Amino acid sequence: MNKLLRVILVFLMFRLDWRKFFFAGAVITLVVVVIQIHSLPNLLTVWMLSPAATFSSYEPLNSTMHLGENPSSGMVQQFEPILVSLSIAKNKSAEVKQDDEKNDVPRAVVTPLGPPPPSRTLPTRLLKDIRSLNPEEALVYAKKEILNASNVADDPDLYAPLFRNVSAFKRSYELMELILKVYIYKDGRRPIFHFPYLRGIYSSEGWFMKFMKESEQFVTTDPEKAHLFYLPYSVRQMKRVLYVPEARNIKPLAIFLRDYVNMLATKYPFWNRTHGSDHFLVACHDWGSYTVTEHKELSTNTIKVLCNADVSEKIFVAGKDVSLAQTTIRHPRRPLHGLGGRRVSQRPILAFFAGKMHGRVRPKLLKYWRGKDKDMWISGPLPSKVPRKMSYAQQMKSSKYCICPMGYEVNSPRIVEAIYFECVPVIIADNFVPPLNEVLDWDALSVTVAEQDIPKLKEILLAIPMKRYLTMKNNVKMVQKHFLWNPSPIRYDLFHMVLHSIWYSRLSQIEVPQSS
The missing domain is CATH 1.20.5 (Single alpha-helices involved in coiled-coils or other helix-helix interfaces)
Structure with missing residues (x-):
């Protein structure tokens, strides 16, 4: 040996x-x-190996209750947490109209499956009665309950001054948690369908898709039990795959979506039952509204959840469609990075704006205010390298008001950025419907300035009493929770608020029989 x-x-x-x-x-x-x-499974393989692609009218719930006027008295989490950042670029505006795309490949950072959250308890008999209702009967029941909602005296989870009618909203939200079921069509191939894009200024559509598909509470696999039907596509991904820059024509995208809807209508009975009025789509890309124009029922009947909520174009219909908050997500491993603001005494700048000069409003804004007044910090894009204390985010945190002018379209991520930094938004975009407008009282937390009044901008802001400004600033801080894509969705966050707006729009279609 x-x-x-x-x-x-x-x-x-x-x-x-x-x-x-x-x-x-x-x-x-x-x-x-x-x-x-x-x-590996297909989705992971795509992430790691794939190169960049080259290729009818509705009325409010009640004329006296549009989740409308404030009364006199002033849920389940998803089970697969995703780490997502809502941080803002330090040295320049987060609104990059050049798509912020550059062939980057989206990746989701998945944390281990957590324990299920505690269930909300309800009387057994009530649960049994509600579950015995068919979808239409359940919607009628919900609408009656909302119309007769009891006044909310004090709710620790809801700050009443933010809402048009906090009592109606609370009851509507509770009924959504109890009743709502959504069917997601399985048809459609990645990456246009079922593949949420999670980065950049258009990522709201991706994060909603992700959380919707992961929801064990709201999703049903039985379409006969569904109150809503979701068309799970991404306009940002559609552009990436189908748009030919040399052609400068987006009509092929609308034709593609038209053919997809026609396929669903032929294959299943659900679209034709309501002509699409119980279906919804979610699109944050600027072209989202233009991709529905080749299909009449898709354009006029479907609930469209759009960042480009422009009523002047006759595509977005206020009261039926839903304005989607445009949020910027850049660092998935740093959730909620940079959130928060400063005291009023640490905000020496009256109003701040910095950004590119596209669209009709921004050139006019700079014409009147760039370099004209020390209290009005209005400029083009900030240099790529500036000291941290002079960065875009720090300038917003140092300002009392943050100017949020439209870009190419009426929407802008600056509105949500201002909310994150506790800076009162000043919205300059005629014909724009702000996000969650069905329930939020935007007059309580923002200033709206008509485009024609840009020359009087400083005069308008200085005319606001300090007491009102302090109230608005506090309201901005309190509304933050409703505009967050949390790592795992929680009650009243942006995922649930958007879903509630869709639920509310569906209820607006329901007629409640008059009791004799």
């Missing part, structure tokens, strides 16, 4: 070429890794 060991030792020390041995081992390891990657 000892002789054999000596022979092996001599061979290893003097006869074996170690360089060739390690090279062979490295080659074998590389081959094994490549084989394993190709055997």
